[in-house]
Amino acid sequence: MSKLYTNLANVYHEIYQTLFDYDEEFKFYDKHLKENEIKSVVEIGCGTGNLAKRLHEAGYEYLGIDLFDEMLKIAKTTAPLAKFRQADARNFELQEKQDCVIITGRSISYLTSNNDLIKAFNCIANGLKQDGLLMFDAIDASKLFVGFTYEKLDTLLTTYSSNEYKRISKSKKNLQFGWTWDWESEYFMKNQDGEYEKIGEDFSTLRAFLQDELSLFLKITGFELVNLLPKKSYAWDDNFFIAKKV
Ligand SMILES: C[S@@+](CC[C@H](N)C(=O)[O-])C[C@H]1O[C@@H](n2cnc3c(N)ncnc32)[C@H](O)[C@@H]1O
Incomplete structure (x- = not known):
């Protein structure tokens, strides 16, 4: 499995701040969260907490989830007042139903089998309020x-x-x-x-994913696609999905 998020977590933290523009990422998410009147947000694949810090400071009720303790250890120093929890996107439960779940920084790329993806979308759907939103970016296979x-x-x-x-x-x-x-x-x-x-x-x-492929995975796990936008990144083009739990 990946060493980038364990042995090299600190190297990830430093290198990726030179690749991702986290201020821009925050502005992007903040715009979509505000437009949808979101108050509580869970970030899956929160990594070393760069978005956590900004979302928490902006006043969102925030919880960050990541698979690797090494990433979360750094996240807790990046955003000392934010809440974090170690969990696998494919197998987790949330104590309280949330307004929104976001999967950021193309973390969905690590859900490589159809089963992984379906399990993760099912866990997310269970953790959302009725009409709650799932937002994520995915590398465009096409x-x-x-x-x-x-x-x-x-x-x-x-x-x-x-x-x-x-x-x-x-x-x-x-x-x-x-x-x-x-x-x-x-x-x-x-x-x-x-x-x-x-x-x-x-x-x-x-x-990476085709748009239709992800739309179908969303549909069969109880979501309705409400918006699909192109999103630029430091490498490769992404699609940004907003789906509603129905
Ligand atoms: C590309 S990094 C993105 C991190 C952060 N969102 C950012 O933008 O810097 C992918 C993240 O997904 C996490 N991850 C990978 N597989 C996961 C899983 N099954 N469940 C939860 N997190 C996972 C990794 O530990 C890593 O922090």
Whole structure:
């Protein structure tokens, strides 16, 4: 399973603040939450708490859920007053029914089998009030897989604070589960001699989705799609879904 969210959680926290613009992410979610008069929100895949901090400070009744304790440990320092809970998106219950559940930062990519996705949507539907909303972003398979050669290599160089990072990634088509691919990355950090030293590696299988595919998964788990928008990200194009529990 992923090392990015365990051994490398702190590296994730630093690198991804240079990739995602969390102020923009917050503005985006805040707009959609306000438009729908949402007061209580549960974030699934809350990671290291960058959105948690902003949503909590903006006055939402917030709960962050993540699978990995290492991510939650950092989240609790990022947003000390927000509430967090360790749980698996595929198997959780909420004590109180919520106005809205959000799955952020394309965390849905980790629900690689149809079963995973159905289990997660069922848990979310159980945790929502009648007419409650589910909002999430998902990588658009129709964009990602056009021109996806069998293996793609990519190097990222980025600096957070004074830490200089390099990530060398290989993406390999793997259509076993759906629109999935294997993502292998090696992480390096510059040492005092100015040389990149390997600090870890990660292997994950990730899933992108077609719009119709997700619309159907929503329908069979008790949701009605109310809005579907394109959403830009630092890499690959996303679709943003808003669905209502019916
Ligand atoms: C790409 S990160 C996004 C984190 C955060 N939303 C952000 O924007 O920085 C994906 C997150 O999903 C979490 N995750 C992966 N599988 C999960 C599962 N089955 N249940 C809950 N969280 C999960 C990971 O631990 C990680 O924090």
